[in-house]
Amino acid sequence: MATVRATFFGTSSLYLTDGTSGIFIDAFLTRPSLFKVLFGKIRPDIGHIRKALADGNVGAVDALFTGHSHHDHALDSAEVLKVTGGHLYGSESTLNIGRGAGLDEGRLHRIGDGDQLAFGAFSVRVFRGVHSPGDRYPGTIDRPLVPPAKASEYRTGGTFSFHITHPAGNVLIHPSANFVAGTFGGVEADVLYLGIGGLGAQDKQFQEDYWSNTVGAVHPARIYPIHWDNFGRALTRPLKPMPRVLDNFARTKAFLATRRGAPIVWQDALETVTLFQWETDPSD
Numbered sequence: 134m135a136t137v138r139a140t141f142f143g144t145s146s147l148y149l150t151d152g153t154s155g156i157f158i159d160a161f162l163t164r165p166s167l168f169k170v171l172f173g174k175i176r177p178d179i180g181h182i183r184k185a186l187a188d189g190n191v192g193a194v195d196a197l198f199t200g201h202s203h204h205d206h207a208l209d210s211a212e213v214l215k216v217t218g219g220h221l222y223g224s225e226s227t228l229n230i231g232r233g234a235g236l237d238e239g240r241l242h243r244i245g246d247g248d249q250l251a252f253g254a255f256s257v258r259v260f261r262g263v264h265s266p267g268d269r270y271p272g273t274i275d276r277p278l279v280p281p282a283k284a285s286e287y288r289t290g291g292t293f294s295f296h297i298t299h300p301a302g303n304v305l306i307h308p309s310a311n312f313v314a315g316t317f318g319g320v321e322a323d324v325l326y327l328g329i330g331g332l333g334a335q336d337k338q339f340q341e342d343y344w345s346n347t348v349g350a351v352h353p354a355r356i357y358p359i360h361w362d363n364f365g366r367a368l369t370r371p372l373k374p375m376p377r378v379l380d381n382f383a384r385t386k387a388f389l390a391t392r393r394g395a396p397i398v399w400q401d402a403l404e405t406v407t408l409f410q411w412e413t414d415p416s417d
Contacts, residue, residue: 135151135152135301135410135411135412136151136152136301136407136409136410137149137150137151137299137301137302137407137408137409137410138150138151138405138406138407138408139304139326139400139405139406139408140189140190140191140403140404140405141357141359141400141401141402141403141404141406142161142162142185142189142368142402142403143161143164143362143364143368143372143402144159144161144205144206144359144360144362144364145158145159145161145200145206145306145308145326145328145359145360146158146159146160146161146162146206147159147306147326147359148189148191148194149255149297149304149408150192151253151254151255151299151301153253153254154195154252154253154254154255155191155192155193155194155195155217155219156194156195156196156197156198156252156255156257156297157191157194157196157197157198157213157217157219158197158198158199158200158295158306158308158326159198159199159200159206159207159210159308160197160199160206160207160208160209160210160212160213161204161205161206161207161208161209161364162181162182162185162186162209162213162368163175163176163177163178163181163182163208163209164181164364164365164366164367164368165178165365166365167363167365167376168365170204170284170365171284173283174280174281174282174283175204175208175280175281175282175283175284176208176280176281176282177208177209177211177212177234177280179212181367181368182209182212182213182216183216184368184369185368185403186213186216186217188368188403189403189405190405191217192217193217193218193219194213194214194217194218194219195219195220195252195253195255196219196220196221196222196250196252196257197210197213197214197219197220197221197222198222198223198244198257198259198293198295199221199222199223199224199227199293200292200293200294200295200306200308200309201224201226201227201264201289201290201291201292201293201308201309202223202224202226202227202230202274202287202288202289202290202291203270203284203287203288203289204284204287205364206308207223207227207230207287208230208280208287210223210227210230210231211230211231211233211234211235211236212234214231214236214240215234215236219240220240220241220242221236221240221241221242222242222243222244222250223242223243223244223290223291223293224243224244224273224290224291224293225243225273225274225290225291226273226274226275226288226289226290226291227274227290227291228241228242228243229274229275229276229277229278230274230278230287232277232278233277233278233279233280234279234280244259244291244293245259245261245291246259246260246261247259247260254299254300255297255298255299256297256298256299257295257296257297258295258296258297258298259293259294259295260293260294260295260296260316260317261291261292261293261313262292262293262294262307262309262311262312262313262316263292263309263311263312263313264289264292264309264311265309265310265311265328265330265331265332266311266331266334266335266339267331267334268289269285270284270285270286270287270288270289271288271289272288272289273288273289273290274286274287274288274290292309292311293308294306294307294308294309294316296320296322299409300411301408301409301410301411302323302324302408302409302411303321303322303323303324304322304323304324304325304326304408305317305320305322305324305325305326305351305353306326306359307325307326307327307328307347308326308328308359308360309328309330309360310327310328310329310330310331310332310335310343310360311343312342312343312346312347313346314342314346315346316346316350317346317347317350317351318350320350320351321351321352322351322352322353323353323354323355323408323409324353324354324355324356324357324408324409325347325348325351325353325355325356325357325395326357326359327347327348327356327357327358327359328358328359328360329358329359329360329361329385329389330360330361330375330380331380332380332385332388333380333381333382333383333384333385333388334380334381334384337388340388344392348392348394348395352394352395353395354395355395355396355398356395356396356397356398357397357398357399357400357406358389358397358399361374361375361380361382361385362374362375362402363375363376368402368403371402372401372402
């Protein structure tokens, strides 16, 4: 029996491994305070990063994929890879974050809609999407971004979702709470990591359309909400929702409570869950 596990680090940061290969989605472990994000400059904190990786039992990483280039998705991407090894995959904006941190060019890979890449038994398919409504920092990062820098310098770049398949099962990771109608038609996902950040600020019709074009399209057996927590709190503290002034989490939870079908599971920070298990051939 072999196992695929996923460790959650808050926001949309996840580590998937089958014990042989490892894939990171987003990498935001420093989590500077919202005050510093709004009024100061931010940079990766190596101590916070190393502690989170150790607490999450993160081993070698083959690939780190970035959903978009805002600081709460991409701030620590290069520094994580300096610890774990592996390559960075994202928009040109994300690659400019890697360049600013000194990653070798050979470890930087631009991705686009429809790309498919393999890492051991994992296969990753890239879907281009759109940022959730109310993007504070749209645009692109057009030169190497060297920290410390203002959060506003971490501009969106491209926005992506990732469908990860494995002999044991498959998972769709959808970091941003928005949709392009029909994108996931014909896609199957045993597990869906569903971004819900800002969903409570949207009207009922948007919520219904969002659900239809994500959950309704892929029919998952389990749903894990992501990007709902206050990312200005350190990972050493319990996760809490974003402040009411930034999102209406109570309204999001009320909407989710009306849904029927797949169970919705709330994964704690630094918690590792088993996504799939499968029988292996002893002769392999």
